Amino acid sequence: MKKLVVLPLLVLVLFSCDKEKLSAEAELTFKELSEPQKWELVKMSGQIADSETTGKAMPWQEYYTFNPDGSFTKVRAVEGSLISATGTYKYHITHSEKYIELIYPAYNDLIGSCTSAELKETLIVNENGLQSNWWACDGPGLWYKLAD
Numbered sequence: 092m093k094k095l096v097v098l099p100l101l102v103l104v105l106f107s108c109d110k111e112k113l114s115a116e117a118e119l120t121f122k123e124l125s126e127p128q129k130w131e132l133v134k135m136s137g138q139i140a141d142s143e144t145t146g147k148a149m150p151w152q153e154y155y156t157f158n159p160d161g162s163f164t165k166v167r168a169v170e171g172s173l174i175s176a177t178g179t180y181k182y183h184i185t186h187s188e189k190y191i192e193l194i195y196p197a198y199n200d201l202i203g204s205c206t207s208a209e210l211k212e213t214l215i216v217n218e219n220g221l222q223s224n225w226w227a228c229d230g231p232g233l234w235y236k237l238a239d
Contacts, residue, residue, distance in 0.1 A: 129238040130155045130221055136232035143232075155193075155214075155221075155235065163193060165201050176201040182216075189216040190224075203230055 132153040136143045144150075152168040157180060166175045176199040181192045193212040195202055204212050205228035214221040214235070223233035 124157060124159045126159065128157045130157070130235040131238045132233055133220075133236045134232075134234040136226070153233075154238070157191075165193075167201055174201060190214060191216060191221070203233065205230070 132149065132151075134143055134145045135149050150169070154166055156164045156166075161179050161181070162177065163180045164175060164177050166173060176195060178193055178195040180194070183190050183192060191214040193214065195210045195212070198207075198210065202210065202212050203223050203225040205225070213224045215224055219234065220237065221235040223230070223235075226232035
């Protein structure tokens with residue numbers, strides 16, 4: 092009987108450690124940024140079930156470049172046109188999540204937030220990369236991966 096209890100506990104501990112390792116790696120990505128990093132949009136979804144698109148099938152292509160000095164650039168390509176915006180970012184760690192707060196100096200159509208009056212955007216840091224929180228208020232779900 093004791094063996095039956097120990098085995099599930101062991102599995103739980105192993106998976107918990109693995110997730111902590113992944114989160115720690117994501118955290119180091121931004122805490123110790125020593126050169127610019129490019130994060131590319133790899134997937135988007137709408138509010139309709141099974142509406143995920145990837146690659147060239149997405150309505151637009153997009154990436155962020157994060158610089159060691161705390162600045163960033165966001166670039167979107169739509170039908171051959173490039174739109175860009177710049178600003179500063181702050182990396183935050185709370186007891187329950189890690190996220191990047193992007194702060195824009197002025198309004199720009201590229202800001203993906205819940206209200207048009209906000210000059211900031213939030214990206215959640217998780218083991219799969221970055222995820223925009225815009226989906227929480229009926230915006231598209233946007234997922235980003237670190238470019239090679």
